[in-house]
Amino acid sequence: MFDSSALLRQRFAALRSSAEVFSLRHVKQSHQALSVRRNVAEPPFFSQDEGAMLTARVAGVEAYAATADLSQAGLQRALEQAEALARQIARHSLLDLRGQAVPTGQHDVVSPHFDEAIPSLANCLALLAAESASVPADERLVDWQASLGVSVVEQTYLNSAGAELRHAQRFLFPGLSVTASDGQDSQSRSLGRENFGQQGGFEVVERCGLVGAAQRVADQALQLLLAPNTPEGQRDLLLMPDQMMLQIHESIGHPLEMDRILGDERNYAGTSFIKASDFGHLQYGSALLNVTFDPTISEELASYGFDDDGTPATKQFLIRDGVLLRPLGGALSQYRSGLEGVANSRACSWNRAPIDRMANLNIEPGDRSLEQLVQGIEHGILMRTNRSWSIDDARNKFQFGCEWGQLIENGELKGIVKNPNYRGISAQFWRNLAAVGDRSTFQVLGTPNCGKGEPNQVVRVGHAAPACVFRQIDVFGGQA
Amino acid sequence: MQHAFEALVGVAHNALHAGEQFTLGYSAEQSRFVRFNHAKVRQAGDVSQASTHLRLIRDGRQAEQLVTLSGEAQVDSQRLEAAMQLLRQTLPLLPIDPYLQLNTAPWNSLSCQAAPLPALDEVLALIEREAGDLDLVGIYAAGPVCRGFASSFGALGWHQANSFNMDWSLFHENGQAVKANYAGQAWNAGDFTHRLRQARDQLGFLGQPAITLKPGSYRAYLAPAAMDEIAGMLCWGGFSAQALATGNSALQRLYNGDGQLSPLVSFSEQVSGSLSPAFSDEGSPRMDVPLIQHGKARQQLTSARSAAEFQRVANGADSYESPCALSMAGGNLPSEAVLQRLGTGLYISNLWYLNYSDLPAARMTGLTRFATFWVENGAIQGPVNTMRFDDSLYSLLGSQLEDLTLEREMILSTSTYGQRSTGSSHLPGVLVKGLNLTL
Numbered sequence: 023m024f025d026s027s028a029l030l031r032q033r034f035a036a037l038r039s040s041a042e043v044f045s046l047r048h049v050k051q052s053h054q055a056l057s058v059r060r061n062v063a064e065p066p067f068f069s070q071d072e073g074a075m076l077t078a079r080v081a082g083v084e085a086y087a088a089t090a091d092l093s094q095a096g097l098q099r100a101l102e103q104a105e106a107l108a109r110q111i112a113r114h115s116l117l118d119l120r121g122q123a124v125p126t127g128q129h130d131v132v133s134p135h136f137d138e139a140i141p142s143l144a145n146c147l148a149l150l151a152a153e154s155a156s157v158p159a160d161e162r163l164v165d166w167q168a169s170l171g172v173s174v175v176e177q178t179y180l181n182s183a184g185a186e187l188r189h190a191q192r193f194l195f196p197g198l199s200v201t202a203s204d205g206q207d208s209q210s211r212s213l214g215r216e217n218f219g220q221q222g223g224f225e226v227v228e229r230c231g232l233v234g235a236a237q238r239v240a241d242q243a244l245q246l247l248l249a250p251n252t253p254e255g256q257r258d259l260l261l262m263p264d265q266m267m268l269q270i271h272e273s274i275g276h277p278l279e280m281d282r283i284l285g286d287e288r289n290y291a292g293t294s295f296i297k298a299s300d301f302g303h304l305q306y307g308s309a310l311l312n313v314t315f316d317p318t319i320s321e322e323l324a325s326y327g328f329d330d331d332g333t334p335a336t337k338q339f340l341i342r343d344g345v346l347l348r349p350l351g352g353a354l355s356q357y358r359s360g361l362e363g364v365a366n367s368r369a370c371s372w373n374r375a376p377i378d379r380m381a382n383l384n385i386e387p388g389d390r391s392l393e394q395l396v397q398g399i400e401h402g403i404l405m406r407t408n409r410s411w412s413i414d415d416a417r418n419k420f421q422f423g424c425e426w427g428q429l430i431e432n433g434e435l436k437g438i439v440k441n442p443n444y445r446g447i448s449a450q451f452w453r454n455l456a457a458v459g460d461r462s463t464f465q466v467l468g469t470p471n472c473g474k475g476e477p478n479q480v481v482r483v484g485h486a487a488p489a490c491v492f493r494q495i496d497v498f499g500g501q502a
Numbered sequence: 503m504q505h506a507f508e509a510l511v512g513v514a515h516n517a518l519h520a521g522e523q524f525t526l527g528y529s530a531e532q533s534r535f536v537r538f539n540h541a542k543v544r545q546a547g548d549v550s551q552a553s554t555h556l557r558l559i560r561d562g563r564q565a566e567q568l569v570t571l572s573g574e575a576q577v578d579s580q581r582l583e584a585a586m587q588l589l590r591q592t593l594p595l596l597p598i599d600p601y602l603q604l605n606t607a608p609w610n611s612l613s614c615q616a617a618p619l620p621a622l623d624e625v626l627a628l629i630e631r632e633a634g635d636l637d638l639v640g641i642y643a644a645g646p647v648c649r650g651f652a653s654s655f656g657a658l659g660w661h662q663a664n665s666f667n668m669d670w671s672l673f674h675e676n677g678q679a680v681k682a683n684y685a686g687q688a689w690n691a692g693d694f695t696h697r698l699r700q701a702r703d704q705l706g707f708l709g710q711p712a713i714t715l716k717p718g719s720y721r722a723y724l725a726p727a728a729m730d731e732i733a734g735m736l737c738w739g740g741f742s743a744q745a746l747a748t749g750n751s752a753l754q755r756l757y758n759g760d761g762q763l764s765p766l767v768s769f770s771e772q773v774s775g776s777l778s779p780a781f782s783d784e785g786s787p788r789m790d791v792p793l794i795q796h797g798k799a800r801q802q803l804t805s806a807r808s809a810a811e812f813q814r815v816a817n818g819a820d821s822y823e824s825p826c827a828l829s830m831a832g833g834n835l836p837s838e839a840v841l842q843r844l845g846t847g848l849y850i851s852n853l854w855y856l857n858y859s860d861l862p863a864a865r866m867t868g869l870t871r872f873a874t875f876w877v878e879n880g881a882i883q884g885p886v887n888t889m890r891f892d893d894s895l896y897s898l899l900g901s902q903l904e905d906l907t908l909e910r911e912m913i914l915s916t917s918t919y920g921q922r923s924t925g926s927s928h929l930p931g932v933l934v935k936g937l938n939l940t941l
Binding site: 062063065066067068069070071072073075084085086087088089090091092093096100103104107108110111114115116117142143144147164165201202203205206207208210284285286288289290292293373374375377410411412413414415416418419421423441443445447473476477478479480499500501 | 533535536537539540542543544545546547548549550551552553557564565566567568569570571572573574581585588589592595596597599600601602622623626629630637639640641643669670671673677679681747748749750754755758760811854855856857858859860861862863865867868869871888890892917918919920922940941
């Protein structure tokens with residue numbers, strides 16, 4: 023771990039610059055992707071990536087240069103390139119950062135069980151092959167795949183003010199999916215994949231529930247193929263955590279990103295229905311809604327000690343008792359807006375600059391068991407596992423779809439329905455939050471695929487949530 | 503960069519053991535990225551990156567590794583040799599791959615374009631002069647992009663091109679916006695100025711009071727950029743041989759013969775003449791492939807792996823079987839007659855954030871974004887507030903399709919996820935009798 027640190031430290035110390043502040047962010051990452059599809063092992067895929075971003079601030083204007091040439095000359099060249107670019111854009115720069123503080127801390131953060139070995143490639147493949155082979159023989163089961171991704175990331179941030187901040191993290195992404203088709207319709211059921219990932223060791227695979235799940239998942243895909251479409255109309259909606267995460271992500275996370283509110287993302291990711299003046303008083307949701315930026319749940323995907331600009335990360339309520347308190351805004355956004363934010367300035371790798379991103383964005387558990395949530399619904403539907411997401415550029419009008427639906431009548435779970443979709447408006451939806459599940463319904467989930475930014479970046483984000491009930495939501499099924 | 507790639511190919515050949523074969527992909531770029539907000543520079547930087555994708559094959563087994571390259575020949579040789587060693591140790595752990603199918607034909611392909619790119623000072627000065635008083639937000643991305651491929655069977659491909667992509671929006675103070683783009687390989691300050699002025703002129707229409715529509719079916723014109731979003735959804739597995747064979751394609755019913763699009767609709771993968779490399783990431787020469795002709799399914803995009811798995815013939819598709827240069831045939835509607843033919847309805851410049859409501863039914867949802875107008879009797883009445891649509895492709899490009907524009911637009915991808923994309927699409931505008939708005 024941190025094998026590059028001594029050399030990096032030495033080379034950083036030897037850099038020469040006329041910038042008032044400069045920094046180096048070194049990222050070294052490896053990835054292994056294994057998959058067995060329809061009982062055939064796909065070619066294993068490995069990757070090794072390493073590079074550094076040098077950032078220079080000259081007369082209050084910052085620019086960067088990213089390079090994979092980590093020699094002394096390569097780093098010096100990149101730093102000079104960044105300085106020259108900062109000077110070149112000075113007359114056109116939007117920001118004057120002369121007053122912005124620079125981090126000075128020294129800190130190391132390591133994922134839980136980082137040093138514990140995970141099973142060998144052969145053993146992992148055998149596990150995936152066994153799961154794949156457990157899918158029953160049924161001609162309607164046309165596709166299935168068991169997969170495991172493992173990423174290891176080490177990052178070192180050094181700056182000319184003396185900061186040295188290091189992360190060593192390991193992420194696991196287990197997954198299983200089965201598709202059933204009758205030639206006309208197809209239905210898929212999945213476990214993990216885009217809806218699950220955690221930091222840690224092999225215990226993550228156990229927590230995901232991958233082992234021994236294939237038969238059940240396949241059976242559910244077949245049940246969906248035979249199920250009627252979700253009926254259209256208004257119903258109470260019980261969202262399980264693997265759909266709550268998407269709901270939080272799209273209609274709380276993105277609209278609270280401060281760089282969107284400041285207009286940086288208007289050409290691509292979009293803007294927000296939230297204004298800077300809303301913080302501190304807007305009733306975002308019902309009084310049951312408590313949303314936190316929480317980097318302290320060690321296994322959650324975006325738990326860290328400080329962000330990529332070097333700001334220390336602490337748990338903060340973004341929404342408490344339904345009232346909007348603070349944005350997802352890192353040090354730069356806080357400097358620009360004057361609002362208190364969180365440590366969420368993040369980059370996907372060494373070749374992209376940090377911007378405001380979601381990290382771990384969670385809903386705090388309430389006081390109802392799942393049984394009580396169901397019992398409290400007279401005419402409703404349970405939905406689980408996201409499969410479709412669409413929301414406007416202000417993150418207001420949304421339509422989401424799930425893999426699995428189950429009707430609820432008079433406080434009891436009834437028949438399974440396929441193609442469960444629902445639509446609403448963020449600004450109103452969270453005010454319909456009527457019940458929040460307790461810790462027994464709470465799950466720590468996350469996705470490796472949050473896209474944003476120009477140039478584009480994909481980062482890992484964590485979402486932990488209980489099951490939640492929303493009153494009178496428009497739901498509907500498939501077919502045009 | 504070509505020299506660095508050829509040196510790596512030599513290293514791979516030398517490191518190969520008896521009985522082994524390799525393929526070596528290469529991808530590199532030197533990019534300048536400048537973000538704008540309020541017509542000022544929000545963030546600027548240079549990125550120099552290169553990577554090689556090694557696949558080692560032996561005894562019917564294969565494994566792959568992607569390695570970032572430092573640019574120092576010695577370091578990169580060591581990295582490639584280490585990658586080969588890791589893969590060599592991995593292969594005996596794997597079962598025989600029944601879908602391993604190699605293109606063993608030796609081939610050569612070389613494409614180099616080194617048209618000069620503008621100095622950043624020129625770009626900044628033009629933006630300041632033409633849009634300094636406007637609320638411009640967007641990104642300028644420019645620099646050389648390279649792709650290479652080689653194999654132990656004697657294949658050698660090289661593609662290098664300088665390119666730029668200025669993608670921006672102009673915002674009216676009421677929050678409405680117009681989107682514009684100037685991209686290509688041959689920079690012309692006059693053309694860029696023209697685009698900037700064109701966007702400024704369009705901004706004028708956005709100042710009229712915004713109109714809010716009720717859900718329902720509306721006559722609509724989808725400009726090529728809006729059609730590009732729908733085409734993008736079809737690229738998401740729609741034409742993929744694997745997806746079609748496994749119930750995961752939105753065009754399943756079309757390819758089964760159970761669904762049909764309008765006879766006006768023809769799609770093809772049109773690699774020749776596009777900005778994409780002439781070879782796929784698997785190392786096969788790409789081909790032009792007719793996908794849909796006159797509303798009926800024709801070929802699928804078939805990778806070597808799918809060819810082996812589903813007993814098909816590979817046709818130069820990338821491993822993920824998505825078009826890189828999708829082309830849709832034009833129709834009979836002259837662009838200058840669009841408003842008149844639309845009569846009363848929606849003029850939609852862009853769509854946003856599409857996804858499937860029901861994939862097997864090719865039913866998709868998404869939203870209007872940027873410069874969507876309400877038109878009455880051929881005259882623009884004002885911008886329309888964001889609306890959601892939810893409709894089936896069999897309706898939009900089937901029963902409800904009235905015409906396509908005669909002229910088509912070449913749209914160069916602005917995607918920079920991981921690296922700058924070389925993808926493009928060539929599309930007409932689409933006039934439909936009914937588009938279903940839901941929210």
